[in-house]
Structures are given as structure tokens and as C-alpha cells.
Amino acid sequence: MDRPEPKSLVIGLVANEPSGDQLGALLIRAIRTRYPDVQCIGVAGPRMQAAGCQTLFEMERLAVMGLTEVLAHLPELLGLRRRLEEYFIAHPPAVFIGIDAPDFNLGLEARLRARGIKTVHLVSPTVWAWRPGRVNQIRRAVDRLFCLFPFEESFLRQHGVPALYIGHPLADEIPLSVDRQQARAALGLPLAAPIIALLPGSRLSELSSLARPFIETARLCLASRPELRFVVPLVNERLRAYWVAELRRLDPNLPATLLDGQSHTALAAADAVLTASGTATLEALLFKRPMVVAYRLHPLTYHLVKGLRLIKVPYVAMANLLVGQALAPEFLQDACRPERLAPALLAHLNEPERVAMIQAEYQRVHALLRRDAAATAAQNILALIESETDLAPGSQGSWIKA
Numbered sequence: 001m002d003r004p005e006p007k008s009l010v011i012g013l014v015a016n017e018p019s020g021d022q023l024g025a026l027l028i029r030a031i032r033t034r035y036p037d038v039q040c041i042g043v044a045g046p047r048m049q050a051a052g053c054q055t056l057f058e059m060e061r062l063a064v065m066g067l068t069e070v071l072a073h074l075p076e077l078l079g080l081r082r083r084l085e086e087y088f089i090a091h092p093p094a095v096f097i098g099i100d101a102p103d104f105n106l107g108l109e110a111r112l113r114a115r116g117i118k119t120v121h122l123v124s125p126t127v128w129a130w131r132p133g134r135v136n137q138i139r140r141a142v143d144r145l146f147c148l149f150p151f152e153e154s155f156l157r158q159h160g161v162p163a164l165y166i167g168h169p170l171a172d173e174i175p176l177s178v179d180r181q182q183a184r185a186a187l188g189l190p191l192a193a194p195i196i197a198l199l200p201g202s203r204l205s206e207l208s209s210l211a212r213p214f215i216e217t218a219r220l221c222l223a224s225r226p227e228l229r230f231v232v233p234l235v236n237e238r239l240r241a242y243w244v245a246e247l248r249r250l251d252p253n254l255p256a257t258l259l260d261g262q263s264h265t266a267l268a269a270a271d272a273v274l275t276a277s278g279t280a281t282l283e284a285l286l287f288k289r290p291m292v293v294a295y296r297l298h299p300l301t302y303h304l305v306k307g308l309r310l311i312k313v314p315y316v317a318m319a320n321l322l323v324g325q326a327l328a329p330e331f332l333q334d335a336c337r338p339e340r341l342a343p344a345l346l347a348h349l350n351e352p353e354r355v356a357m358i359q360a361e362y363q364r365v366h367a368l369l370r371r372d373a374a375a376t377a378a379q380n381i382l383a384l385i386e387s388e389t390d391l392a393p394g395s396q397g398s399w400i401k402a
Contacts, residue, residue, distance in 0.1 A: 016062035019279035021045030030378035167371025183268035197270035220342035
């Protein structure tokens with residue numbers, strides 16, 4: 001098959017949260033190195049839009065987590081997915097790429113694939129951790145699945161999914177070592193004071209659960225270490241306004257610098273991190289920052305997950321899964337209390353030998369994840385577009401390896 005002319009290449013993409021938006025932007029830029037005029041359209045956040053992706057509606061409309069939380073928004077989510085399906089069937093792209101958001105994207109991918117549109121899923125659903133039955137849906141939905149973590153490829157291929165481990169784009173983007181002082185200077189932070197980064201999540205539902213315990217934890221830490229300073233990156237104005245309101249209500253004098261985004265600079269500047277569970281734990285690992293992980297689900301969601309024993313892994317934080325031990329203490333649900341979070345966080349400031357061991361482990365994992373992921377994904381996506389031949393599940397033959 002002849003390679004399509006650059007101006008004829010249209011790619012559909014859907015991301016639903018800042019981490020997916022970041023991965024999508026890196027992928028778009030990698031594709032543009034070969035097809036500068038590629039047209040990208042779908043659901044995109046600010047980073048994907050800056051990379052040249054047109055969005056059909058705001059990404060935040062898909063940003064819902066938790067079983068009970070999704071139920072409350074289900075009619076709208078189904079309506080949005082139906083509109084996307086109708087759009088892409090009427091205007092078929094060369095390939096459709098779903099970025100994470102498996103409960104939303106896999107159904108859309110399956111419907112588009114049934115109409116002859118090639119489909120790719122970026123970020124493996126955590127079938128190795130919970131709801132393993134989803135692997136059958138994945139197999140029906142995708143022509144290619146790109147895994148970001150090394151243990152995922154073999155599991156998926158054993159179940160007939162054409163999966164490839166590409167490494168993690170953030171591991172390529174974030175340097176193996178960063179200059180803490182340079183980051184502090186860029187943010188106007190004190191060069192000598194101990195600094196804790198507070199990352200309370202990228203969704204309003206997360207912030208509404210975690211803002212108070214995070215602020216109260218910071219206040220307890222400050223009582224023990226008055227020289228402490230805090231930095232808080234917030235992904236949009238809505239979250240910033242919520243945090244500011246909570247800060248005024250709980251502790252308006254807390255020495256905290258608020259940032260519009262810039263989470264990577266905040267992590268580079270920090271000595272320790274208090275973070276919500278999620279991609280932020282991986283980012284903290286890549287910056288070699290010792291962390292404490294906290295999270296709260298809707299009580300009904302938590303009891304359903306726990307009661308049905310849906311979680312099959314020992315840790316919730318990807319940082320801990322990757323190193324194979326709880327180097328980042330996890331405080332979930334009722335354990336997410338300031339009187340427990342503060343001592344764990346202060347320990348990262350008071351135990352330099354343990355911190356050095358944590359940083360060595362994080363360095364090892366970082367090196368493992370650096371595989372030029374965005375370029376590898378882009379090459380394989382373009383090979384899929386340019387070829388009529390599908391990859392047989394379990395075959396390695398036509399993959400372009402990192």
C-alpha cells in the first residue's frame with residue numbers, strides 16, 4: 001500500500017485527564033516528525049491542543065473516577081461517546097487512538113473497529129490488577145495496544161492481545177537527574193529551606209476529598225519544622241479556586257506557593273512529596289523524590305471494591321508496584337488523616353540514609369522505563385496505517401521495537 005500523502009493523514013484521539021493529555025501531546029509531536037501536516041482531532045486537553053489537536057468538546061467532561069461517581073454521570077458519558085462514534089464513522093480517521101480511560105475508550109474502539117477503522121490503545125488497562133475479564137474486551141477492541149510498564153506485555157500477549165511494551169514517555173522526557181536549585185530559582189522559592197510539594201490530584205472530585213487532609217497535614221508538619229515551605233501545582237483555574245477557598249478557611253497563613261500547572265518544576269524543587277495516588281506517584285519516582293501517597297474514594301465505591309476483592313495487587317501506587325515494595329507509605333480512605341500523614345512525610349526529611357536508598361531504587365526503575373516510548377509508538381502506529389497486514393496475536397514479527 002502506498003504511503004498516504006501527509007495532508008491526507010487524519011488521526012482521531014481521545015484523552016480524558018491531564019496525564020493522558022500529556023501522553024497524547026508527546027505522541028502527536030512524535031508523529032509530526034514524519035508527517036508534519038497530520039490532522040489530529042478528538043478530545044484533547046491543553047497540551048494536546050498546543051501540539052495541534054482539535055478538540056470536539058472539553059476533556060474535563062470525561063474526567064470521572066470511581067464506580068458510584070461514574071454512575072452519576074453515566075447518561076452524559078454515554079451521550080458523549082455516542083457523539084464521538086457518530087463523528088468518526090462519518091469522518092473516518094486513518095487510525096483512532098484511545099489514551100487510557102479504558103471504560104470509555106474501549107467501547108468506542110470496539111465500535112469503530114467493527115466499522116473497519118484501525119484502533120490503537122495507549123496505556124494498558126490494569127487487567128493484571130483488577131477486573132481481569134476485561135482482557136476479552138480489549139482483544140476485540142484494538143489492533144494494537146501499547147504498554148507503558150514492562151510486566152504488562154507478556155500478560156496481555158498470553159491472552160491474545162497484540163501488545164507491545166514501549167516504556168513510558170515521561171521517563172524519556174524527565175532527565176535522569178535534575179537540578180533542585182535551578183528549579184527553586186525558577187519558581188522564586190528559597191534555596192535553602194526544606195520544601196514539600198503537595199499534589200492533591202487533577203480532578204475536582206479528588207481535590208474535594210484531599211484538600212483538607214493535605215492542608216492540615218502541612219500545618220502539622222510546619223508545627224514541627226517551622227522553616228518548611230510548600231509548593232502546590234494545580235492543573236486549572238477551577239481547582240486553584242477550590243484550593244484557595246479551602247486554604248482561606250483552614251489556614252490562610254500557610255507558607256504555600258501555588259502554581260498554575262508546572263508540576264514537574266514543583267517536583268524538581270521539592271525535598272519530599274505528599275501526593276494523591278495516580279500518575280503523580282510515577283512522576284515523583286522519576287524525579288527521585290521520596291513520597292507519601294494518600295487517597296479517598298467515595299465510601300460506596302471503596303466498600304464495593306474492598307468487599308468484592310476487586311484489587312489483585314498489594315499496592316495502589318504505581319511507584320510501589322514498580323519497585324516491588326512500599327517505599328512510598330500509602331494512606332487510604334480512613335487512614336488518610338493528618339496525624340498519620342505528617343509523621344510519614346517528616347520521616348522523609350529526617351532520614352537521609354533511607355532517602356538515599358529510595359532514590360537509588362527510583363533511579364533503577366527510571367532507567368528501565370526509558371525506551372524512547374513516543375517515537376516507538378509513533379513508528380508502530382504509522383506502520384499500522386501504512387500496512388494492510390494485521391499482526392497475529394502472539395507474533396513479534398512486524399513490531400518495530402524500541
